[in-house]
Structures are given as structure tokens and as C-alpha cells.
Amino acid sequence: MATSPLSPPRNDAPRRSMLIAGAGGVAAALVILGLIGDWQLAAGFLAAALLIAGGLLAFWRLSRSAAATEANEDWALAHALAEASDGPLAVTDRSGRLVCANDAYRRLFDGLPTPPSLPFEGDGESRLGAAGRTAWRDGEGQVAALARRGRTLDARIARAGDDMLLWHFVAARGEGGTGAANPLPAAISAIAGPVGERLGAAGVMAVAIQPDGRIEAANRVFAARATGSAEANVEGRDFARLMLAEPTGHVRFEREGGGGNPLRLIQLPLGESADAPIVLALIDEEDAGFTVGLGDDVAAHVRALVGLLPIGLAMVDRDGRFVHINAAFASATAVNAAAPPLYPGDLVVREDKAALADAIRRFSGGASHVADMQVRLAARPDEPVALTLAGARGLGDASVILCLKETGEEGQLKRQVAQATKMQAVGQLAGGVAHDFNNILTAIIGHCDLMLMRHSPGDSDHDDIQQVRANANRAAALTRQLLAFSRQQTLRPQVLQLPDVVSEVSNLLTRLLGETVRLEVKHGRGLGSVRADPGQLEQVIVNLAVNARDAMVAANPAGGGTLTIETLAVGRAAVKRMGDDVLPVGDYAVLRITDTGTGIPPEILPKIFEPFFTTKEVGKGTGLGLSTVYGIVKQSGGYIFAESPPGQGARFTIYLPVNTSAEAPAPKVAPKAPKRPAGWGTGTVVLVEDEAMVRAVAERALVRQGYKVLTAENGEAALELIARCERPDLLVSDVVMPMMDGPTMVAKVRERYPDLPILFMSGYAEEQLRRSIDLDNVAFLPKPFSVQQLTEAVGGVMGTA
Structure with missing residues (x-):
């Protein structure tokens, strides 16, 4: 127990009063003797002064003795109470001096600092001082969550009498009122006590370490190996300075040098936070069971076997360093197998380094299951690969095995299939866009043609209309490129x-x-x-x-x-x-x-x-x-x-x-008549088109050409129209329409009029539509078309009918 001696405040007022009384009596006697010359009166003054001084001296000695007796009794009790406390405890007086403290206080605060000037982290000292002032005023003060050396403490300050403060520190309770206390004191007590002795007898060296690397407690076996003496005090020393880490990954005691036994370190964190204290168990590798060094014949056979496997394999030691990689792994990761990087994290992109290192740490710590994770290699950042991790035992320094499941050819095939699927989907989208765009362009070009019929080349509007028509034709060329990309254009192989x-x-x-x-x-x-x-x-x-x-x-x-x-x-x-x-x-x-x-x-x-x-x-x-x-x-x-x-x-x-067959048979399509000059037409034409703007342009163009035109907006309306009118001379229909499409409608019409000529028009390509049009005597007009192209196509079909 560390205490300061009893030192009550010194009261010199009685002594000063006695000296003043004595000196005043002597001075008065001398004055009277000099002035009056009366010895008796001077002796009376002197006797009275001595009597007063004597009384003051007696009172001072009695009060001092009583105070000393009272103080000695109080501090003996205080010392006993301090030692009986289960946590750090200290007592201060009114003047702020440290009167006594127990051993737990001494261990926690080196050098016995006086509260509230204690080395707590953050604003702990100021909060503790505020609680002390509250205790002086109200008799009691409290403060929670004081951080010191990885521990969290609560403090209770109580006023003892009028002159003393009692400072009591206890382990803080866990969040949410769970009551979970700091496990470090229990760990220190176990390691420094009988538990540590029993671990030492089993060959296990145990040490408790603070986040800053300082040793809190260690058993005798650790002290003996680290310093050469089992009785040496290693508390407060830097753990890292006692150890020697080699480039091969081995850890030895610095005192034993390179000839000492390599050690295996097993970590036990005493909290979930990254800065929590830890307990380390150190075991000699030669006593840790069956191990094989990399230079042994068995390890050479293991490496030879791993090198022959066609899949990418690598072995990693407990410190996360590469031990061996085979040729397949080196090829997949684009590294030199003879001089690989130090850590697996050096192979992946920066975002995946932490996740890979954490997974290797878990498996090197004893995880026995197998896990897969996706990583991106630095050599191929755009292509994630599957990495399998498994714990390894009995393979010498290797503790984790890494397996790259996806290597060159397999990954290339997957990428090619994905690219082909994506291109097919984009092609379908491009074909649909081209179809809708062709309908719009048909209306634009058709209206331009109709306006040009009313404007001669010298007209001021003629050039503007021609410019609109030219740009529409440029857009039509763009849609043909989209159809070519989507493999829906008309080919003539x-x-x-x-x-x-x-x-x-x-x-x-x-x-x-x-x-x-x-x-x-x-x-x-x-x-x-x-x-x-x-x-x-x-x-x-x-x-x-x-x-x-x-x-x-x-x-x-x-x-x-x-x-x-x-x-x-x-x-x-x-x-x-x-x-x-x-x-x-x-x-x-x-x-x-x-x-x-x-x-x-x-x-x-x-x-x-x-x-x-x-x-x-x-x-x-x-x-x-x-x-x-x-x-x-x-x-x-x-x-x-x-x-x-x-x-x-x-x-x-x-x-x-290479073409190995004869010419393919001609499709079942009516031969196209040679183009003839557009003249006056006669006959009845049924026009079926779901797009109103295209239907209006086609109707106006055919009516201007002399045809009688009957229009319908879909297949059902066309069947009703044909059923109640006389036999038409030509059926002009769009191919793709809602509800009933053109080929289905034409098949029903052919049941009534088998030889009725048909002219299909569509924004899709003819090559694509021929698969769904299995009809004879059918002609095709691709969109977008001009008024002249429409009239020529209608005249050609009706001329061959």
C-alpha cells in the first residue's frame, strides 16, 4: 500500500500569542521601572504577562496533542478502508494534497498523481475536476466513462467530513445497462496468479498487452524466456522490443536471437473495438504438433504437387505472406512465380485489399470452413474473379490455401457469351427503334412529296421542302444502319x-x-x-x-x-x-x-x-x-x-x-413487274395501316393517282370492311399491327379471295418478315417510302394481277 504520512495543517497562532504576551509584559515592566522607579509595580506587570503566556502555552500543547491523536486514528482507519477497496481509491485534503492511495491506484496511475489531475484521455480530467467541485459543494459527485489505457472507468467522489475527499474508481458498465465490466483486470489477475502458473507448466507463455504495446501482466515463464529471469518485472515494457520478427515470418525472443525456437502467437482480444487490450499466448513451434518446414522433403513434395495442378493455387502463412504459388496462379494473376509479391493484397485493386486481408486473417486464425469471394485483380481490374479460401493444417508454414476458380479460357468464354447476349438484346432494341422511326420518316417524306407537287422549282418554298426531304432521307440511311446492326436488313445473297x-x-x-x-x-x-x-x-x-x-x-x-x-x-x-x-x-x-x-x-x-x-x-x-x-x-x-x-x-x-450446297430455291414470291412510268390508276385499293399519319399520306397519294381507296386502322376493321364491300383489286397492309397482324388478316381474306394480290409495307426488313409471311403472290414495300415509290409499287402489283 502506498500512503503519504499524516500531515495536518500546522497552527502557530497560540505560540505567537504566548510570545506576544511575554514580550508585552517585559516591555511594560521596564517602562514602569524607568518612569516611576517602582520595583514592585514593575514585577506585578511582569508576573501577569508570564501567567498569560503560560496559559496560552498549556492550551496550545493540549490542543495539538488532541488533534494529533484524532488525526492518527482517522488515517489508520482510512488506510485500512483503502486497502479493502476492490478498485483504485485515493483521499485528498482541503488543500488538494494526496493523503493516501491504495495499490490499485498506484498501478493505474504511475507516480501517484493527485486527483483530479489524472491522465485520462480526452476531456476526462476536466470532467473529473467538475465532479470534485460538486462533491465539495453537495457532498457527492459522479462522472462516467473515463478512458485510461484501454479501460473505461466510472468515478465516485464523496466528501468525508469538512476537510477530505474520497476518490473511488470502478470499472464502467457496458452500454445499454448490460453490466458487462472490463475484462482486463480479471485477465491481469489470472495471468499473474495461479492460472498463469498452470499455463507456464504446460509450456504456454501468457502476457496481457495494452493497445500501445505495453505489457500489463505476464506469467513467470514469459519473463524467464524474455529476460532470462523468472522474477524480472516486465510490466510497462514494450512487448515488441522483446521480440524478433524475421523476413521469413518467424517470431522469436530477441534475447535468444536467430538460434531460438520460433514461436506461434495466438491472440485473444479483450473487446470488440480495434484498440481493445489483448492477451497473447506464445507457444514454441516445435512443441505445437506436426509441422513441416519449407526446406523439408515433405514440403518439396507438396510444392511439386501444387505446381502440377491445372488450377491456380497459392499457399499463405499465418502472417498473410505468400509461401508458394503454382504456375497457373501466377499466369492468372500476371505475376512472376519465381519472385511473387509479399502479400496477396498486392495482387488486387485497392478497394479489395482490406476484405482479402481480413478473410486471410480469419482463416489463418483457425477457421476450418471454405469460403468464396469476388476480387478484382490489379492486372485485370474490369474482370472480377472467384477466389476460394480454405484453412490449411500440417503443411508447414502454410496456414491458408487460395484457389482461383476462374482462369483464362473459362473467363474468356463467359465474357464472349455475355457479349453475344448483350449484342442480341441491343439488336432487338435497335430493330424496334428503326421500325417506329421508319413510320415517322414515311410521313415526313410523303408530306414533302405532296407539297412538292404543289410547288414548282422556282417557288420560294420549293428549296425548303427539298431540304426537309433530303434530311429525312439521311435519317432513313441511319435506320438502315440500325437494321444492319440488328441483322434485320434485306439481304440479297x-x-x-x-x-x-x-x-x-x-x-x-x-x-x-x-x-x-x-x-x-x-x-x-x-x-x-x-x-x-x-x-x-x-x-x-x-x-x-x-x-x-x-x-x-x-x-x-x-x-x-x-x-x-x-x-x-x-x-x-x-x-x-x-x-x-x-x-x-x-x-x-x-x-x-x-x-x-x-x-x-x-x-x-x-x-x-x-x-x-x-x-x-x-x-x-x-x-x-x-x-x-x-x-x-x-x-x-x-x-x-x-x-x-x-x-x-x-x-x-x-x-x-464455305457454301457447300447448290443455289437455294427461289422464294414463293410473286415476280416483280418491271417499273413503268407512273400514270393514272384505276381500281379499288384497301389500305390497312395502324399509324394514322402513314395511312393519311398513303391514302392521299393513291387518291391523287386515281385509285378508289378504302382505309382501315387494324386487321379486324379490314375484315369487316372487305366483308361488306365488293371485291377489291388490291390489298395494301402493314405487317406489324396490334391485335391482328397483317399476315393473319391476309390469310383470312385469301380464304374468300384466293387470288387477291397483296402488297405488304413495313418498317422492319423484308428478310426478317419473310419468316412469318408464308403466302404466295405477295409483294413488299419497305418503309420509309416516297409517294412515287408507293404509286410505282401499287401500279406494278396491279399490272401483274
Whole structure:
């Protein structure tokens, strides 16, 4: 127990009074003797002064003795009460001096500071001082949640009599009134007591450590190993200075050096917060069961086995460092297997480092289950991979096994399937947009044609109408590109040879590429014929060549570059050796276009075929060039792949299946009559169109041409109209309509009039609609159309009827 000696305040007033009384009596006797010369009167004054001084002296001695006796009795009791307290306790007097304190107070506050000037964290000292002033005034004061060395304490201050304050500190209760006390005192008592001795007998070194690394308590075995003496006092020392951490991950006592036994550290946090104290148990590795060092033969066999496995595997030690990685893991993460990074977190992006480190920490601490998590590798930040973690036992330093489930080929296949699915969905959207847009353009172009009939070329409005019509035609060309991307445009396939198509377009390419770009054409041998639309195939070559020219000129304006177009045959065996999961095995005629530009960045390569994606400046590209190429190739039954090797230009390879069959039979479509000049028409035409603006334009155009026109807004209305009127001469109908579509309506009309000529019109492509139109004697007019195109189509069908 640490106490300060009893030191009551010293009262010197009686002594001063006695001296004053004595001195005054002597002075009075001398004055009387000098003035009067009467010895008797002077002796009387002197005797009276001595009597008063003696009385004061006796009173002072008696009061001092009583006070001393009373104080000694009070402090003996105070000391006993202080030692009996279960927490830190101190007593201060009125003047603010520390009178006594118990051992618990001494351990908590080094150097016996005087309350309220105690080293609490934050505003603890000021709150404690306020509680002390309250105790002087009201007799009692309290303050809660005082933080000190990772502990949280509550303080109760009580006034003892008129001159003393009792400061009592207890462990704070948990939040919500749960009553959960700080476990650190109990842990300290256990480690420093019999429990620590029993752990030491079992070879376990136990130590309690504060968040700042200072030791609170340790058993005798730890003290002996750390300092060389079991009786050494290690409290308050820095734990890290007693240990030696090696680059291999081993931990040893600093006193024993590199020749000491490696230690295994088991942590037990004494709270949920990150700054809570911990209890460490240290065990010699050689006594911890079956272990294998990495240099042993068994570990070499384990590493050899892991290296032979085709899946990516890595082993991590208890400190989160790599022990070994196999070639598959190194290839998937783009690292050097001979010199891997120190930690697994070095392989992933910054956002995933903390989650991966936390998972490894849990499994290295003894978790026995298996868990999966998604991480993004720093080498491929846009492609999440699945990482499996499992605890390892009996593998030497390795305590966690990491397995990369998704490696190169599997991930590439998943990305290709996802890209194909996305492109198909976008294609359907583009086809629907083109259909609705074509209806709008039909109305715009039709009304422009009708107005031009009323305005001669010299009219002031004629040029404005022509300008509107020209812009509408430009928009119509844009919708044709959308239909090409969505594989819904009208193709007229022919059996042809790729070298012939390249030769036809070479003269055009020479003019398009300019003087700084050189064109090289190479043809292979043994190419089979393909079935494709030559006009659309030429558009594919032109689009790819123009993109390559722009890339090369942007990279080297003065020198340009070289554009190479190759045709070659790829047989079934070669395709099989390629092992591509997207390209079916078969015979192909290949068209390859390569440039010498800067290439396509890896992060952009997966997006180049998406509609409206462009890297050109605003106003210099629509983003439909490559998407149109993609649509034409896919609609022709082919496959296109884009590559950009590092340090080289871009390379586009198109695989078209070799045509092995004879010419396909002609479709069941009425032959189109040759165009004839638009003249005056006769007959009855039934017009069925759900779009009112298109129906109005078509009706006005046919009426002006001399036809009798009967209109209906849907298929049901058309059937009712035909049922109550005479036989019409022609049925003009939209294909896609709500409720009953055009082909269904026409099939019911043909039941009554089998030879009635039909003219279908639609914003969708004819190639797409032929699959749902299985009817004879049917003609097709694509939207958008002009008034002249409509009248020519109607006259042509009725002229062949």
C-alpha cells in the first residue's frame, strides 16, 4: 500500500500569542521601572504577562496533542478502508494534497498523481475536476466513462467530513445497462496468479498487452524466456522490443536471437473495438504438433504437387505472406512465380485489399470452413474473379490455401457469351427503334412529296421542302444502319468468291485511303465460295478500311501506314486445333484486315461492336460503323473477331462458312413487274395501316393517282370492311399491327379471295418478315417510302394481277 504520512495543517497562532504576551509584559515592566522607579509595580506587570503566556502555552500543547491523536486514528482507519477497496481509491485534503492511495491506484496511475489531475484521455480530467467541485459543494459527485489505457472507468467522489475527499474508481458498465465490466483486470489477475502458473507448466507463455504495446501482466515463464529471469518485472515494457520478427515470418525472443525456437502467437482480444487490450499466448513451434518446414522433403513434395495442378493455387502463412504459388496462379494473376509479391493484397485493386486481408486473417486464425469471394485483380481490374479460401493444417508454414476458380479460357468464354447476349438484346432494341422511326420518316417524306407537287422549282418554298426531304432521307440511311446492326436488313445473297469482292472494292479503297496509307492485298489458295450479299460485304470492307485509315493517320500524320487485306482458306482441322468455343468446326473462307496503327486499348476492345460507341470526337462519328459490320457478318452466318496485340495495330478477322450446297430455291414470291412510268390508276385499293399519319399520306397519294381507296386502322376493321364491300383489286397492309397482324388478316381474306394480290409495307426488313409471311403472290414495300415509290409499287402489283 502506498500512503503519504499524516500531515495536518500546522497552527502557530497560540505560540505567537504566548510570545506576544511575554514580550508585552517585559516591555511594560521596564517602562514602569524607568518612569516611576517602582520595583514592585514593575514585577506585578511582569508576573501577569508570564501567567498569560503560560496559559496560552498549556492550551496550545493540549490542543495539538488532541488533534494529533484524532488525526492518527482517522488515517489508520482510512488506510485500512483503502486497502479493502476492490478498485483504485485515493483521499485528498482541503488543500488538494494526496493523503493516501491504495495499490490499485498506484498501478493505474504511475507516480501517484493527485486527483483530479489524472491522465485520462480526452476531456476526462476536466470532467473529473467538475465532479470534485460538486462533491465539495453537495457532498457527492459522479462522472462516467473515463478512458485510461484501454479501460473505461466510472468515478465516485464523496466528501468525508469538512476537510477530505474520497476518490473511488470502478470499472464502467457496458452500454445499454448490460453490466458487462472490463475484462482486463480479471485477465491481469489470472495471468499473474495461479492460472498463469498452470499455463507456464504446460509450456504456454501468457502476457496481457495494452493497445500501445505495453505489457500489463505476464506469467513467470514469459519473463524467464524474455529476460532470462523468472522474477524480472516486465510490466510497462514494450512487448515488441522483446521480440524478433524475421523476413521469413518467424517470431522469436530477441534475447535468444536467430538460434531460438520460433514461436506461434495466438491472440485473444479483450473487446470488440480495434484498440481493445489483448492477451497473447506464445507457444514454441516445435512443441505445437506436426509441422513441416519449407526446406523439408515433405514440403518439396507438396510444392511439386501444387505446381502440377491445372488450377491456380497459392499457399499463405499465418502472417498473410505468400509461401508458394503454382504456375497457373501466377499466369492468372500476371505475376512472376519465381519472385511473387509479399502479400496477396498486392495482387488486387485497392478497394479489395482490406476484405482479402481480413478473410486471410480469419482463416489463418483457425477457421476450418471454405469460403468464396469476388476480387478484382490489379492486372485485370474490369474482370472480377472467384477466389476460394480454405484453412490449411500440417503443411508447414502454410496456414491458408487460395484457389482461383476462374482462369483464362473459362473467363474468356463467359465474357464472349455475355457479349453475344448483350449484342442480341441491343439488336432487338435497335430493330424496334428503326421500325417506329421508319413510320415517322414515311410521313415526313410523303408530306414533302405532296407539297412538292404543289410547288414548282422556282417557288420560294420549293428549296425548303427539298431540304426537309433530303434530311429525312439521311435519317432513313441511319435506320438502315440500325437494321444492319440488328441483322434485320434485306439481304440479297449470292454465291461469290471473296477475292472477287476485294478486287471490286480495291479501286474505291485506293481513293479513300489517301496518299499516306499504302494498300496491300494478299490472296490465299483454295478458297471456297461463300453465300453473301456482295454490296453489304463491300460495305464491311469499306467501313473497316476507313476506321484503319483514321487510326493510322491519327498516330502518324506524316507517315501514314499500311493496310493489309488478306483472303485465305481455313479448313475444318485448323479450326478444331484453334479450340475456339465460339467458332464452330467447319470450313471457312477468311477475310482479314490489318493496319499498322497504335491498336485498340484493352479496356475498349470489348465495347467496339456496341452501337453508338465511338472514340472519335463529337460530330466525327456516329458509333454505328463497327456495329453495322457486326450485324452484316452475323446476318450472313459468319463470325468476326477483333484483336490488338501489344505494340501492334488492330486486326479484324471475318470467318464466312464455305457454301457447300447448290443455289437455294427461289422464294414463293410473286415476280416483280418491271417499273413503268407512273400514270393514272384505276381500281379499288384497301389500305390497312395502324399509324394514322402513314395511312393519311398513303391514302392521299393513291387518291391523287386515281385509285378508289378504302382505309382501315387494324386487321379486324379490314375484315369487316372487305366483308361488306365488293371485291377489291388490291390489298395494301402493314405487317406489324396490334391485335391482328397483317399476315393473319391476309390469310383470312385469301380464304374468300384466293387470288387477291397483296402488297405488304413495313418498317422492319423484308428478310426478317419473310419468316412469318408464308403466302404466295405477295409483294413488299419497305418503309420509309416516297409517294412515287408507293404509286410505282401499287401500279406494278396491279399490272401483274
